Structure formats: structure tokens, C-alpha cells
Amino acid sequence: MKLYEPITLAMPLAKWIGDFIRENGRLPSGEEVREAMKEFGLEESCLDRGLAVYRSRFLIALVFARNENLIIDVISSSGELSDALEVIAYHDKKIEAFVVEILPTNDLEYEGNIGIEPIILDEKSLEPESSPVLGxxxxxxxxxxxxxxxxxxxxxxxxxxxxxxxxxxxxxxxxxxxxxxxxxxxxxxxxxx
Structure with a gap:
């Protein structure tokens, strides 16, 4: 797997989170995300009370793992924010589903069209209610x-x-x-x- 730009980590990461939810019926814990980030080839740089920082040659990932939410910001190691992405996973009790989204941190650059459909999984059956194209x-x-x-x-x-x-x-x-x-x-x- 090649990790050059934020999208090259965000898409496989969102897929992994979606697969994890389908298998376990819950969001991954901070420790489980930690192991996944290492499997993706990122090195842990910092770990401190709900925040973890991972890096590779081209990317930096900030992980915020909280009870019902998981937020992972993926930034180019150059510090350029125009192509930065955010992977958000949460349990939406209103629609009774788990949701995993990839959002641009800079709406002006992406003009609101990133093209990636969110993962939506029914909270009871864990069956997909959307058809994202992830890999x-x-x-x-x-x-x-x-x-x-x-x-x-x-x-x-x-x-x-x-x-x-x-x-x-x-x-x-x-x-x-x-x-x-x-x-x-x-x-x-x-x-x-």
C-alpha cells in the first residue's frame, strides 16, 4: 500500500473501520486503532490522553478516540492543509446506524465534492445501508x-x-x-x- 497523500490513507482507514464495526458491532477502541495504524505502516510519535499522533514519510495522522466518536485527521507531512481529510466514525442513535465518513477539512479546495459516499451500517443487523467504493x-x-x-x-x-x-x-x-x-x-x- 502506498501512502503519498491524505486520500491514500483515509480510504483504506475508513474501510478498515467499517469492516471492524461489521465484525464487532461497535467502534474500535483507541488501542485497536493504534494497532491498525501500525499495520498501515505509520509510526507512533505521541500518545497522550485521548490523542495519538502517527507519521509516515509523507503523512501525519492525529487520532482522537472518544467514547461514541472516532476522529482521525490526515495531513500531508509538508503541513499543507489544502488536501487534508478527516475520517469520522460515530454511532448515530437518531438514524440507528453506525456512520463512517471521509470529509475534506478544506471545503474551498474540494468545493464540497469529494465523491466518497459514507459507510452507513444498521446498528442491529450491521448490514450496509450505503454502497461506498473503498479499498x-x-x-x-x-x-x-x-x-x-x-x-x-x-x-x-x-x-x-x-x-x-x-x-x-x-x-x-x-x-x-x-x-x-x-x-x-x-x-x-x-x-x-
């Missing part, structure tokens, strides 16, 4: 790709337009199992098991 990022000679599995692709194809980029909302051009977005520069690759 991890890999780089090959064709560029940087969001890698998704066949199940995610089929769910996406049934519910949404597969010519819309799941990252930025731009237009995708498909060539076999790969798609390229002319707007954000990322691609999508389907890997079937």
Missing part, C-alpha cells in the same frame, strides 16, 4: 490506483454509475478492469479473487 492504493506503471475487490465493484455497479470517480466525483474511462480519472489523476482497479 487501498497501489502504484504501477499506469499510475496510482484505488484497488477494490470484485464484491465492491458489483455493489457499485448495481447501485451507482461506474463512470463516476469514487474519489473526486469526476468522470472515469474504463479499459478492462482498470479505470482512469482525468480530473483527479487517480485510477480504479478491480482485483477479483
Amino acid at each position: 487501498h492504493f497501489e502504484e504501477d506503471n499506469g499510475g496510482m490506483f484505488l484497488v477494490i475487490d470484485g464484491e465492491t465493484y458489483e455493489r457499485w455497479r448495481e447501485g451507482e454509475d461506474v463512470t463516476t470517480c469514487p474519489i473526486c466525483g469526476g468522470e472515469l474511462a474504463w479499459r478492462g478492469e482498470k479505470a482512469y480519472c482525468l480530473d483527479c489523476g487517480y485510477g480504479v482497479k478491480v482485483v477479483r479473487k
Whole structure:
């Protein structure tokens, strides 16, 4: 997995949180997030009463784990905030669901269109009520790709337009199992098991 920009950590992290909730019926604890961040290749820099700081060569992640909320800010290590993202997970008692969202910290840069559908899981059945397109990022000679599995692709194809980029909302051009977005520069690759 390549972690160059905040989106390259935010999407796999949101997917991990969603999978964790489906398996355990609750939000992950601070310690569980800590282990996941290490598995993503980040180094722990600071841990202090509800706040943890992780870093890699290109990214810094601030984790705030509180009872019913989990907030993770992902910032470029250069300090540039224009592409910073926030992964928020919470239990929404009003709609009786767990929600995991990826939000831009700078609405002006993203103009309110980041393209990423939130994960919404029914609190009782833990079944998805949304169809986000999430995965991890890999780089090959064709560029940087969001890698998704066949199940995610089929769910996406049934519910949404597969010519819309799941990252930025731009237009995708498909060539076999790969798609390229002319707007954000990322691609999508389907890997079937």
C-alpha cells in the first residue's frame, strides 16, 4: 500500500473501520486503532490522553478516540492543509446506524465534492445501508490506483454509475478492469479473487 497523500490513507482507514464495526458491532477502541495504524505502516510519535499522533514519510495522522466518536485527521507531512481529510466514525442513535465518513477539512479546495459516499451500517443487523467504493492504493506503471475487490465493484455497479470517480466525483474511462480519472489523476482497479 502506498501512502503519498491524505486520500491514500483515509480510504483504506475508513474501510478498515467499517469492516471492524461489521465484525464487532461497535467502534474500535483507541488501542485497536493504534494497532491498525501500525499495520498501515505509520509510526507512533505521541500518545497522550485521548490523542495519538502517527507519521509516515509523507503523512501525519492525529487520532482522537472518544467514547461514541472516532476522529482521525490526515495531513500531508509538508503541513499543507489544502488536501487534508478527516475520517469520522460515530454511532448515530437518531438514524440507528453506525456512520463512517471521509470529509475534506478544506471545503474551498474540494468545493464540497469529494465523491466518497459514507459507510452507513444498521446498528442491529450491521448490514450496509450505503454502497461506498473503498479499498487501498497501489502504484504501477499506469499510475496510482484505488484497488477494490470484485464484491465492491458489483455493489457499485448495481447501485451507482461506474463512470463516476469514487474519489473526486469526476468522470472515469474504463479499459478492462482498470479505470482512469482525468480530473483527479487517480485510477480504479478491480482485483477479483
